[in-house]
Amino acid sequence: MKFVHETSPQRIRFATGDAAGGVAAEIGLLGAQKVMVIAAAAERDIAESVTAGIAVVLRHDEVVMHVPVDVAVRARAAASRADADAIVCVGGGSTTGLAKAVALTTGLPIVAVPTTYAGSEATNVWGMTEGAKKTTGTDPKVLPAAVVYDASLMFSLPVDLSVASGLNALAHCVDSLWAPRANPINAALAAEGARALAAGLPQIVQDPRDVEGREQALYGAYLAAVAFASAGSGLHHKICHVLGGKYDLPHAQTHATVLPYVLAFNAPNAHGAEERLRTAFGSSTGQAGLQALRQALDAPRALRDYGFKEGDIPAAVDDILHVAPATNPTPVNADNLARLLKSACEGSEIE
Incomplete structure (x- = not known):
């Protein structure tokens, strides 16, 4: 055999029925005090429940499929105005993708809480679209520091x-x-x-x-x-x-x-x-x-x-x-x- 394998540095927490506890623990480990929560409007109730135990300074819900560049720019500006020191994203691949777009330029650590099986939360891959062209890349800054998996959050997924x-x-x-x-x-x-x-x-x-x-x-x-x-x-x-x-x-x-x-x-x-x-x-x-x-x-x-x-x-x-x-x-x-x-x-x- 002759190959090179790289393992990503990331904490994974499976916590069926206890996403809120998992998120609070991970934010505590990061020492974050001003958390930006990214979740689409349709995920608002789940996001509020999951983040009930942390200090949230901003809830951002402009989530668009394929992460258009202008949407990413507005999210980055919102994070800067709020002086956020961490991101919690609650949702599917588009939500995680937006969190990554913010982290790409700000370096803010992400705690991801998936509500679909997209998998974006476990990769260092980012993607954004502009002018009907999707650009992707890899960067260690966009890999979430931690992922909290709670299977019960999937019950509402049709x-x-x-x-x-x-x-x-x-x-x-x-x-x-x-x-x-x-x-x-x-x-x-x-x-x-x-x-x-x-x-x-x-x-x-x-x-x-x-x-x-x-x-x-x-x-x-x-x-x-x-x-x-x-x-x-x-x-x-x-x-x-x-x-x-x-x-x-x-x-x-x-x-x-x-x-x-x-x-x-x-x-x-x-x-x-x-x-x-x-x-x-x-x-x-x-x-x-x-x-x-x-x-x-x-x-x-x-x-x-x-x-x-x-x-x-x-x-x-x-x-x-x-x-x-x-x-x-x-x-x-x-x-x-x-x-x-x-x-x-x-x-x-x-x-």
Whole structure:
């Protein structure tokens, strides 16, 4: 073996039913006295409950998908005016993304409290959009100092969004198996994350308030994000970042829709990844396992359902080709990428 693996410095606290206690403990460890709370208006009640035991100087609720630059600028200015010394973000990937955008320029430490399975809370990756282009990067300043996971906060997440968000997490697992910095350690994390997500998500569909299902999905989402943070962005994420920024497609649903087509595209030339997924799903092949899971979950099927049109494919192909990893298992060109996007647009059956 010959590889380099980097582990992110971060405290993780699983505290089902006690997010408020976990947040108070983490803020206490930071010694923060002027906390900026970032949470969308829809998460206001949860955020107030979770942050009841800390000194809040500002509650900021301008949260927008894909973090437009102007939204980030206003949040940074608000943090400066309030003289905040820490951030608590309560919500999904867009909320965590905004907290990261503030931390990127201010250096403020973040305590993240996820309410979806997005995984952004466990990575040092930031992303912002401007002029229909999404720019991403990595910086240690944006990695939350601590994450408080409370599965009970997921009870209010509708089943369809739970499925999309969970499959977004699964995409982190799959992409980590062939991303530019893939190695045996993050592959092991990704495989266990896929197993946990495949176990937990069907339980959530059957009973949205099933604690075990929610905990398994949350545990899997965390492992998925850690694997992704180490391995980097593979072809799947490069495709979805272009589509999300350029066409303002919903993040989780886009990932959930594109995933099976990227797996089918790469699987013939990624035998190690296929074997790990086969084992994780307990299926004859990784592709068969993913398809069976998607069927059980009634997963999103077609990008056209979210506003992507066949006429958008040529421009999308041009942008994706500029960022597609050279190390992708199946070499990417304009023709095979266009076929992949056409299939994902239509929701075609995968052979």
